[in-house]
Amino acid sequence: MTLDKVVGSAQEAVADIPSGASLAVGGFGLCGIPMVLIEALLEAGVDGLSVVSNNCGVDDWGLGVLLAQQRIAKMTSSYVGENKEFERQYLSGELELELTPQGTLAEKLRAGGSGIAAFFTQTGVGTQVAEGGLPRRYHPDGSIAVASPVKPVQTFDAGGVSREFVLEEAISTDFSLVHALRGDRYGNLVFDKSARNFSPLAAMAGRVCIAQVEEIVEPGEIDPDAVHLPGIYVDRVVVVGPDIEKRIERRTVSPERAASREMPEGA
Template sequence: MDKVVSSAADAVADIATGSSLAVGGFGLCGMPMVLIKALHDTGVTDLDVVSNNCGVDDWGLGILLQDKRIRRMTASYVGENKEFARQYLSGELEVVLTPQGTLAEKLRAGGCGIPAFFTATGGGTQIAEGGLPWRYAEDGSVAIASPPKETRTFGDREYVLEEAISTDFGLVRAAVGDRHGNLVFHSSARNFNPLCAMAGRVTIAEVEQLVEPGEIDPDRVHLPGIFVHRVVPLTREQVAEKRIEKRTVRATKGEAQ
């Protein structure tokens, strides 16, 4: 089945207000920016988004956040996005902070049909005991707090029951993809993109290089096409437009420190 869609706009056209999304990327690596821009252009709002982080103030999911299109954000850290922190602390945004490894496994479990699992991460903290602020009130008090989770002892250690995550849509970016949706990711972009693709009931992948079926060595496939429903090939200009969160340099030999 040829899953190639002619444009990002067509690919995201059925994402409606109130939809839930799993969005790939690790920092700004592998973030599906073309799909995010196309989604922003549709004007949808009240989105329930799951992603490792929320981009930066003017890039990635940050552009949806700036226009207050996101109602609820499930992420592992606030990162470099000042607007993310501001909206959370002012009570404008509901945020479910989740340990990074737990978030990854929740997404993987959702894609594998596993409803829940036990993990030692979070035991003895507000993750397990409840009371973690999800949304603040205008006066700074906690308006919505996390509920307590079931715990169980295995051996001599306490484990926390975590529920899987599945979403209406998954948005991801791959280095290489074929028309059947088989994908290859580059370096850190592989951390969350495959998991977000698995968690989405309908997954859309933007690909930097589109190849024909059979051109990707089966041993090189990071995500099989069974998890991907639409493929959007990018232009050279779209591929070249990439950012990093921070650039740190040092003086070369002979330069003043």
């Protein structure tokens, strides 16, 4: 493999992702989502995808554009709001959902990228997360077709106190898609503020990681101490430029601020 990981286009970068592949996708809400890669995947026509991401975008943006075309067969997520089509497909039995606590999802991705098969956590003990029975897929009539399984629970001495912990298996996927502010030709990445969110963890979990970056620099131009994700985890880099569309899910302005914006200039 050449050290220069830059490819010419998003279409080229995702060309070998087949139908039925599993994907880990970075982003939180609409923050830090690899939209150019998602659109290229939509254009490629693949379907039957199993996607691991914090959420599934909104109805017309993010992973929501793949969902709207019924390209996603299963979602593993921690948040499923903001998307009416997601709700419709899940409740009608068209979409499988593995609902996972947010911190657990992050650690499952990190573990998958670190070669850790599973780990114990207190999160979910005493709930259906551990005891099973969470609906993963419904029948069209509303009955449960697939439910989550019972997970092993074990007691450990944690700080002198015996506590129960549930065993969670790591997540690794065929591919991962992430968005970064900056990258070099060797694949070292820097994420922008909160757009860092799940992206490094999703990138680690993919056996082939594809990163879209707003800026490409030469090796050595990024201070090693500033690298958020080492290039060892990244296989392909696509330059998308700084002018790509970035949406905000909900813009909230205080009544006072809204009123001040409506005042004529100089008032």
